[in-house]
Amino acid sequence: MTLEKFTRIIDLYGCKSARWPQSLLAECESFVTNNIEARTLLNQQYQVDESMAKLEVPDFPGLETRVLNQSLPERNRGFFEEVISWLIPDEYFGKQVWRPAIAACIPLVFGIVLGNYFSFGIGIEEDGFQYWDDELAMLSLTDYTETNF
Amino acid sequence: MGDRPAYQRLVKRHLKSISHYVYRLLGNPKDTQDITQEVFLRLWINAQKWNSEKSKLTTWLHRIAHNLCIDYLRKHARMQTQDSFEDEVIDSSSNNEESTDGKNDETVRVRTALNALPENQRSALSLCHYQGFSNKEAAAIMNISVKALESAIARAKRNLRKTLAETHKD
Numbered sequence: 113m114t115l116e117k118f119t120r121i122i123d124l125y126g127c128k129s130a131r132w133p134q135s136l137l138a139e140c141e142s143f144v145t146n147n148i149e150a151r152t153l154l155n156q157q158y159q160v161d162e163s164m165a166k167l168e169v170p171d172f173p174g175l176e177t178r179v180l181n182q183s184l185p186e187r188n189r190g191f192f193e194e195v196i197s198w199l200i201p202d203e204y205f206g207k208q209v210w211r212p213a214i215a216a217c218i219p220l221v222f223g224i225v226l227g228n229y230f231s232f233g234i235g236i237e238e239d240g241f242q243y244w245d246d247e248l249a250m251l252s253l254t255d256y257t258e259t260n261f
Numbered sequence: 262m263g264d265r266p267a268y269q270r271l272v273k274r275h276l277k278s279i280s281h282y283v284y285r286l287l288g289n290p291k292d293t294q295d296i297t298q299e300v301f302l303r304l305w306i307n308a309q310k311w312n313s314e315k316s317k318l319t320t321w322l323h324r325i326a327h328n329l330c331i332d333y334l335r336k337h338a339r340m341q342t343q344d345s346f347e348d349e350v351i352d353s354s355s356n357n358e359e360s361t362d363g364k365n366d367e368t369v370r371v372r373t374a375l376n377a378l379p380e381n382q383r384s385a386l387s388l389c390h391y392q393g394f395s396n397k398e399a400a401a402i403m404n405i406s407v408k409a410l411e412s413a414i415a416r417a418k419r420n421l422r423k424t425l426a427e428t429h430k431d
Binding site: 119120122123124153156157159160163164166167169170172175176178179180182184185187 | 264265268269272273276280281284285290293294297298301302305306308370371372375390391411414415418419421422425426
């Protein structure tokens with residue numbers, strides 16, 4: 113162990129031996145015991161640490177109020193964020209509950225409109241009604257009571 | 262939770278830590294309050310830029326504070342900050358009953374020694390010693406490597422030891 117190396121350890125890990133690297137602990141302790149310069153260095157660092165601990169930051173009365181009350185610009189929200197905040201407002205959600213309800217109805221309305229305009233390949237045959245009419249007539253003609261099961 | 266309640270909650274949670282860091286870098290209460298206010302304004306404006314996977318919010322806020330302080334220190338003459346420090350110490354000592362017991366002298370010495378440090382050393386020491394950040398987090402806040410941070414801390418401690426030892430001799 114050299115004084116330079118010990119100084120580096122003090123600078124990095126502080127004065128408390130508990131924080132020194134385990135692998136160097138015994139070597140450092142022995143160095144402090146046997147080297148007067150190491151002890152001086154350690155004492156100086158103790159004094160620095162103590163002095164630094166005494167250094168207090170003043171209170172800033174009113175700072176919190178000032179920061180909380182500062183005028184904040186309107187934030188540029190994205191389209192998605194705008195939609196969400198309209199659907200689920202921060203305040204008065206109870207009164208605005210119709211908004212998510214309306215939003216939930218949109219797919220239904222959309223489906224009705226779409227279904228009204230497009231057949232999507234499902235066509236009604238022109239003679240379909242006639243077919244059903246024949247079917248009903250045939251049913252009425254048939255006397256099922258005479259059928260032998 | 263809406264934007265404003267979230268903002269209020271974050272201010273209440275981080276104000277003390279940010280204002281203390283800013284004060285330790287600038288050393289005068291008036292500019293500390295201005296810069297702290299600006300930090301939270303930036304939080305409001307740039308909230309979308311924060312990446313939770315990249316850094317903790319406190320680290321991000323300290324980084325904003327750090328950058329604002331560095332800008333401030335570069336814009337203003339260093340002597341001005343030094344004067345503010347001394348003015349404040351004089352003000353506080355005139356109001357402080359403890360000024361006669363030597364405690365204030367010690368505080369003045371430490372403050373002066375800390376303030377005499379280059380800004381990167383003062384910042385490194387503040388982040389690791391007072392703010393409780395790990396070396397890795399402090400390095401990220403200062404946008405330097407961990408090795409550079411450790412070197413800054415080591416130099417800061419040496420400078421403080423030297424300055425305080427000299428003042429003790431006087």
